[in-house]
Amino acid sequence: MMNNEKVSSLWELSKPGRQAVEIPVSDVPPAQLPEGLVRNEAPALPELSTLDLVRHYTRLSKLNFSIDSHFYPLGSCTMKYNPRINEKTARLEGFTASHPYLPEEELQGSLELMYKLQESLSDIAGFEETSLQPAAGAQGELCGVLMIRKYHESRGDTGRTRFLIPDSAHGTNPASVAMAGYEAVEVPSDSRGNIDLDKLKKLCDSSVAGIMITNPNTMGLFEERILDVLETVHACGALAYGDGANFNAIMGVVRPGELGFDVMHFNLHKTFSTPHGGGGPGAGPVGAAKKLVPFLPGPYAVKNEYESYGLFMPETSIGRMKSFYGNFGVLVRAYSYILSLGRDGLKDATEMAVLNANYLKEKLSDIFPAWYDRPCMHEFVSSGESAPSGINTMDIAKRLIDYGFHPPTVYFPLIVPEALMVEPSETESMEMLDAFSEALHKIATEAKEAPGLLHDAPHKEMVNRLDEVKAVRNPVLLDPWKS
Ligand SMILES: *Cc1c(COP(=O)(O)O)cnc(C)c1O
Numbered sequence: 001m002m003n004n005e006k007v008s009s010l011w012e013l014s015k016p017g018r019q020a021v022e023i024p025v026s027d028v029p030p031a032q033l034p035e036g037l038v039r040n041e042a043p044a045l046p047e048l049s050t051l052d053l054v055r056h057y058t059r060l061s062k063l064n065f066s067i068d069s070h071f072y073p074l075g076s077c078t079m080k081y082n083p084r085i086n087e088k089t090a091r092l093e094g095f096t097a098s099h100p101y102l103p104e105e106e107l108q109g110s111l112e113l114m115y116k117l118q119e120s121l122s123d124i125a126g127f128e129e130t131s132l133q134p135a136a137g138a139q140g141e142l143c144g145v146l147m148i149r150k151y152h153e154s155r156g157d158t159g160r161t162r163f164l165i166p167d168s169a170h171g172t173n174p175a176s177v178a179m180a181g182y183e184a185v186e187v188p189s190d191s192r193g194n195i196d197l198d199k200l201k202k203l204c205d206s207s208v209a210g211i212m213i214t215n216p217n218t219m220g221l222f223e224e225r226i227l228d229v230l231e232t233v234h235a236c237g238a239l240a241y242g243d244g245a246n247f248n249a250i251m252g253v254v255r256p257g258e259l260g261f262d263v264m265h266f267n268l269h270k271t272f273s274t275p276h277g278g279g280g281p282g283a284g285p286v287g288a289a290k291k292l293v294p295f296l297p298g299p300y301a302v303k304n305e306y307e308s309y310g311l312f313m314p315e316t317s318i319g320r321m322k323s324f325y326g327n328f329g330v331l332v333r334a335y336s337y338i339l340s341l342g343r344d345g346l347k348d349a350t351e352m353a354v355l356n357a358n359y360l361k362e363k364l365s366d367i368f369p370a371w372y373d374r375p376c377m378h379e380f381v382s383s384g385e386s387a388p389s390g391i392n393t394m395d396i397a398k399r400l401i402d403y404g405f406h407p408p409t410v411y412f413p414l415i416v417p418e419a420l421m422v423e424p425s426e427t428e429s430m431e432m433l434d435a436f437s438e439a440l441h442k443i444a445t446e447a448k449e450a451p452g453l454l455h456d457a458p459h460k461e462m463v464n465r466l467d468e469v470k471a472v473r474n475p476v477l478l479d480p481w482k483s
Helices: 050-062 084-090 104-125 137-154 172-179 197-203 226-235 290-295 328-363 393-402 430-449 451-455 468-473
Strands: 129-131 162-166 183-187 208-214 239-244 263-266 286-288 300-303 309-312 380-383 419-422
Touching: 084 328, 104 129, 104 263, 104 286, 104 300, 104 309, 104 328, 129 300, 137 172, 137 208, 137 239, 137 263, 137 286, 137 290, 162 172, 172 183, 172 208, 183 197, 197 226, 208 226, 226 239, 286 290, 328 380, 328 419, 328 430, 393 419, 393 430, 393 451, 430 451
Parallel strands: 162 183, 162 208, 208 239, 239 263
Antiparallel strands: 129 286, 263 286, 300 309, 380 419
């Protein structure tokens, strides 16, 4: 349903003869194009002045929520502030103007950055070696599972067909395992939200290739018996993959490699503060323990004699995951973030993220108590189930938009009914957390006294409640105001 405010499309703003670009007069002779390729009429494009065009897109950009404009507690996505220094470094001409086909001698600066980022990540997470190839967390997962597969094959251990996935896992986990040719087998959680160790023991046998664990898990809870879990898995000859998307909760405090994880991906775009969302580029480097290093995707950066840098493809590598050097701009931003915070700063960021989440969890405990009653890490999951009947989590989330907040993640993880998953991140102030809590308290009161306000929310945006299924199935991309 549309609200009154209307944004005209470029077509409606178009006036014949206006133009937003000045194309310089060509000073080279026109090329001779084959007859059939020459256009006889100008293409039908909107015609606008530069200022009209700038205003149009600026206006559109303001209709969106962004971290730069709104609190964005989207659980699991780590929508922290993206420091501008990262943008400055990523735009240095030495990086932006170097062509990926340049010979290694002329790419020394870029290779050095890759090498140092690899070393930093290995150090922060306790791994032997890191490859920067994967383009996203999900691709890192696929990559790590393929490495585990190759490890078993290299030992002639070919009977392992199953991969264990806790029931709180992110949807990409079972998908990655299935893409790598394994059967995903669910491991239930126990009453404290941990992996159920007894059930895990029953599932572990010589048909299991590995387990994929997110720690802290998507409930924002640290696996209290992680050492026993990893020992159980290793005892049956399986390996442990770490989904590192929640590394923001333990960075600088816990090294997953030292806990016993064999391979893990980092979400540079989450933990290491590079802008994400909206399908922009990410990076999901994988760190490997010694026994999996020979299978890392390549090429990755190495330091040669005489302090020069080169590229290396391990002989038994699973191969390439991505063209050229991965999403290079994201790598520059992440390295810039690591250098600007330093060892102590990374730890501080983690501690603040955990503190902020626990503060908010307590502030909301009278209206939306956390599903598991124990201290959380960087995020927590509540339920909209306690709201008056007829009000669901979607209503609460949409009403938050009217109060100027991006909603938390909803209906995930799947093991919590009406889930509301809140991740404030370390970069928010106490005042902002208080304001968010106050808004949710008002919404909880409205839910009792004026439920209609919630059902139709949001009210103040361009569009109010959308039929999201219909929007996905039948997108109207050209001019929604026509219909
Ligand atoms: C974000 C996320 C992923 C997937 O990462 P992408 O970079 O979006 O592919 C996997 N697991 C968890 C727990 C996540 O939060």
